[in-house]
Amino acid sequence: MSEVVIIGLGQLGRVFAGGLLRAGRTVVPLNRGDDMATLAQAHPAPELVLVAVAENDLHGVLAALPVAWKPRVALIQNELLPRDWQTHGYLDPTVISVWFEKKKGIDAKPLIASPVAGPGAALLCRALASIDLPCREVAPGDSLLFELVRKNVYILTTNIAGLKTGGTVSQLWAQHEAFARQVANEVMDIQDALTSVRHDRDKLIAGMLEAFDGDPDHGCTGRSAPARLARAIGHADEFGLDVPVLRALAG
Missing domain, CATH: 1.10.1040.10 (N-(1-d-carboxylethyl)-l-norvaline Dehydrogenase; domain 2)
Known part of the structure; x- marks a missing residue:
């Protein structure tokens, strides 16, 4: 089965992990303290690398991401703008604007459909749809x-x-x-x-x-x-x- 690496298994990361498993993907977690380079050697060509860390940790992760993973990256952070990934040389990441809330002990609650763009957009929409969270693909750019x-x-x-x-x-x-x-x-x-x-x-x-x-x-x-x-x-x-x-x- 195709692999998806998830960096950060907090509330949102676990929601996506559940959806991706339901979509038939093997989820490879990278938790705080794990060595990214070692995991990349063991999993050099995942279908997607979902960066699910908090806003304050995003730039450190993007700077440290192994070269082989960079074309496969997907971003889900709040307060995200193109300059955040362009600063680190990323050209066409998968990006989703998450419009559901997930708190500890409570099921994820959607407000509106989450828009997603980029190479992994279809996969993320399938994953979210599999756990009853609405999603829609939009065009990259404007x-x-x-x-x-x-x-x-x-x-x-x-x-x-x-x-x-x-x-x-x-x-x-x-x-x-x-x-x-x-x-x-x-x-x-x-x-x-x-x-x-x-x-x-x-x-x-x-x-x-x-x-x-x-x-x-x-x-x-x-x-x-x-x-x-x-x-x-x-x-x-x-x-x-x-x-x-x-x-x-x-x-």
Whole structure:
């Protein structure tokens, strides 16, 4: 059977592992502390190498990935943009914008269908479909970029605005729409700068609201919200952006 290496067996990694097993693949795990070069020698030509580590660990893994694995890489991180893989010389990775939530002891819950692009897109969609998680293939390039930015706008706006408002995403929009739009606009300023593209803001807001409708009781904040705010302000500093609302939230 075809092999898929999964780097990182956290909550999301285990969801994908289950789907890939159901899709008839042999899953080869790489856990923290395992030697990547040794595993690559034993499994030099997997069908896919799914990098399922946290955002903060992504760049270290991409820099260390064995050469034979690089054309087979698939990425699933939040806050992901093309510059993250292009910095390390990756040209056409498989990339999925994950729109399901997985918490310990609770089944994965989809908000909307997860878009995926790249060489391994069909396999990942089959894997997710096998465990009843909706997925759709999109074209690399502009279509994928929009989907990545859309997810970033959703997660950054809800997490950052939620530091002030708390509550759920439906409450955020029903009770604090003006404030949420202020945060979203500053987040979109940052996304435009990071991608060197002026994105359609109405379309991004509509995409965010579609996800709100997919899970209206989704909580705005989590433990990662302060770190997301700090990263956003760091990106704003990189490009000389004011983002006064974000800076006020940071105190």
